[in-house]
Amino acid sequence: MTAPITRRDLIGTSAAAAALPMPSLADAPAPAAPAAPAVAALTINGQVHRVAIDQRTSLLDALREHIGLTGTKKGCDHGSCGACTVHVDNKRVLACLVLAHRVEGRAVTTIEGLAQGDTLHPMQAAFLAHDGYQCGYCTPGQIMSAVSLVEEGHTQSEAEIAEWMSGNLCRCGAYTNIRAAIQDAARAKRA
Amino acid sequence: MQEFSRLVPTTTQAAARAGAVPQASFIAGGTDLMQLWKNNVQAASLVVDLDRLDLRRISLDGPTLRIGALATMAEVAEHPDVKRRVPAASEALLAAASPQIRNMGTAGGNLLQRTRCGYFRDPGFACNKREPGSGCPAIAGENRELAILGGSGSCIATQPSDFPVPLVAADARVELHGADGQTRTVELEQLYRLPGDTPHIETVLRPGEVITAILVPDAPANRRATYVKVRDRQSYAYALASVAAGIELQGGVVRDVRLAAGGVGTRPWRLDASEATLRGQRLSPALIEQAAARATDGAQPHAKNAFKVTLLRNTVRRALQAVTA
Numbered sequence: 353m354t355a356p357i358t359r360r361d362l363i364g365t366s367a368a369a370a371a372l373p374m375p376s377l378a379d380a381p382a383p384a385a386p387a388a389p390a391v392a393a394l395t396i397n398g399q400v401h402r403v404a405i406d407q408r409t410s411l412l413d414a415l416r417e418h419i420g421l422t423g424t425k426k427g428c429d430h431g432s433c434g435a436c437t438v439h440v441d442n443k444r445v446l447a448c449l450v451l452a453h454r455v456e457g458r459a460v461t462t463i464e465g466l467a468q469g470d471t472l473h474p475m476q477a478a479f480l481a482h483d484g485y486q487c488g489y490c491t492p493g494q495i496m497s498a499v500s501l502v503e504e505g506h507t508q509s510e511a512e513i514a515e516w517m518s519g520n521l522c523r524c525g526a527y528t529n530i531r532a533a534i535q536d537a538a539r540a541k542r543a
Numbered sequence: 544m545q546e547f548s549r550l551v552p553t554t555t556q557a558a559a560r561a562g563a564v565p566q567a568s569f570i571a572g573g574t575d576l577m578q579l580w581k582n583n584v585q586a587a588s589l590v591v592d593l594d595r596l597d598l599r600r601i602s603l604d605g606p607t608l609r610i611g612a613l614a615t616m617a618e619v620a621e622h623p624d625v626k627r628r629v630p631a632a633s634e635a636l637l638a639a640a641s642p643q644i645r646n647m648g649t650a651g652g653n654l655l656q657r658t659r660c661g662y663f664r665d666p667g668f669a670c671n672k673r674e675p676g677s678g679c680p681a682i683a684g685e686n687r688e689l690a691i692l693g694g695s696g697s698c699i700a701t702q703p704s705d706f707p708v709p710l711v712a713a714d715a716r717v718e719l720h721g722a723d724g725q726t727r728t729v730e731l732e733q734l735y736r737l738p739g740d741t742p743h744i745e746t747v748l749r750p751g752e753v754i755t756a757i758l759v760p761d762a763p764a765n766r767r768a769t770y771v772k773v774r775d776r777q778s779y780a781y782a783l784a785s786v787a788a789g790i791e792l793q794g795g796v797v798r799d800v801r802l803a804a805g806g807v808g809t810r811p812w813r814l815d816a817s818e819a820t821l822r823g824q825r826l827s828p829a830l831i832e833q834a835a836a837r838a839t840d841g842a843q844p845h846a847k848n849a850f851k852v853t854l855l856r857n858t859v860r861r862a863l864q865a866v867t868a
Contacts, residue, residue: 407590408544410577430578431644443617443646449577450647451570453549454594497643504642518778519641 392453396421397465407453412436414452415462423463423492427521434520437493438462444500446519463492466499475499475537482533486524494520498534507538545586553595555720555753562591563722563751569593571613572648574640575656583666584673585657598651598755601625608759612651616640616706619650629759631709631768631787635805638772639705641779651754654707654717654734655746658700659781661685671697672742687847688783691855693809694843698742702810705772707731709787711811712803713765716758722751728758735810763791764799771862772805773854782806784854786814786838788862790821797821797830802862804838807855816840817859826867835860 389404394411396419403418412429415421415438427435429448436447439461466473472480475498485491497520501507506516513531522530547568552558562569568587570576571594579585598613601622608628610619619625620636640648648656662668662681669677679698681689689699716728734746748754759765768789774780785805791798800821802814816837824830835856844852 407547407549408580430581431574434641434643437643444643445647446574446643449574449644451549451573451577454570454573454592501642515778516642519643 390453392456394419394452394455394460395458396460397462398459403452405452407451409452410448411438411440411450411452411455411460412447415447415460421462421464425489425492427490427493432521433490433493434497435490435493437496437520439496439500442500442503444497461496463496466495473499474540475502475533478533478537478540479530482529482536483526484530484533485522485526490520490522490524494522494530498530498537501534502538502541507534510535544580544583545588547587547590549590549592551592551595555596555598555755556724558591558593558596559720559722559724559751559753561589561751562753564589565750567591567751569753571652572615573652574644574648575652578664579657582664584664593753596753603628606761608761610650610757610759612649612754612756614650616645616648616650616653617642619706620645627766628761629709629713629715629765629768631712631765631770631789632706632759634770635705635709635772635785635787638770638785650706650757651717653704654710654731654754654757656702656704657745659703660689660700663700672700672738672745675741675743682845685847686845688781688806689845689848690809691807691839691842691844691848691851692804692812693737695738695740695742695809697740698738698809699845700738700742700809701806702735702808703781703806704811705770705782705785705805707811708785708803708805709768709770709789710757710759711813712768712787712789712801713759713762714801715760717754718756718758719748720753720755721749726755731757732811732813738809762789762799762801764789764801767791767866768801769862769866771858771865773858784851784858786855786858786862788859788866790863790866792826792867796825797823802834802838802859804855804859807851814838814859821863831860831863831867834863 391404394401401419415424425435427433431446431449438447441458501516566588569591598611600611602609616636620633626633663670663672671679690701711732715731718728720726770787772782772785782805787803789801800818802817804812817834820834838859839852
């Protein structure tokens, strides 16, 4: 019996499929020589990844394109939407605005690092229980932000949650259920 | 984004010397630089990373509150001495950006955030600030968010940060470390140059000069202060108008008052005429009204931002009401 093919398998192989026929670039001007990549040792979810990356590489691109952790999403790539929220040394930040080389020696946590094996993090479980999403694209960022918000203690009221989640946009407008999930997870944590 | 090499000095002196070469850029939190670099608004061939400098502490030095330039916006906002000595600065920071960005952006970096003018941020347009002499399409174009105070025929871009507004009101100074090893302090208000004919030169910083700290004097009017910010949406937006107001009352008479506005000027705008109207007078709703009216002395509204004249006056009134309530 062959193993089922997942969407992720296909995404993974397409990145390596450089042998596909490509239009000739012979007439195009030669691109500037890429900056020499330098090896960065990045600690992601407790595991060290050594990747050869250009100094310009954002943490977001390092995660998605070089390490294969595609749970962190690229929305605006300009710090406006929050889809790429990760934790660096336990603080929530935007991976699109971080140069990957600058987080060498720091502990990065992504959405892939929250669950313990098959057991979801309580915030992930709360988003499931409350249907805190529609298309799901902003969800990893919402959850990473929500985990921090509970740690920070900004859960006294729904209004406080809304204010401290304002850096995470949801174009589907799932805010009501997102706030309910966070309130629930915060209550469970206090209990 | 232009390619660059990155240097990570461990002393302020080494950083200042490295930063003095042409095409060098300091990076602290990097939240604005990353956007500017990605959009090719700005480019650097050498990035001098300030991450390892020991400039993160917030401390009291007698009557002076000293905020290390590399303290994050979140650290400054939550610090008990900041909340006690200059609460309007804490309020301004908490009204700025998002929690994620406040964990990244630094006190010193936030002072130097560049304008959000859409023409400046898009290299497809002319902009005297980005490309000196190319023209300013904003003056006759999309100027709803732009300045009514301090503009010139070359530029009407606002300084967009919240944090410097209460600091200017509080007579804060910045401590600078030069490439020659000399240190100096400058009034924060004077750090910013008015655009005039050279809007591309935004500050009085010399090549390589590093902001090492923000120094805030102690004063009753700095302790009794608040920050009112008006924006298009309730959170995570730049100010259309904002006002920092601090006051010291004695028997109902205004002994000291400090007012500054954000979102309306080409730099954080001290409201001298409004302060003069209030100082030494008995506080009353009528007096507040007079002070609010003087906030827009010298204002030059444009086709799409004339609403800011009324908005600024109303924001001054609201801030004064809040701080004297």
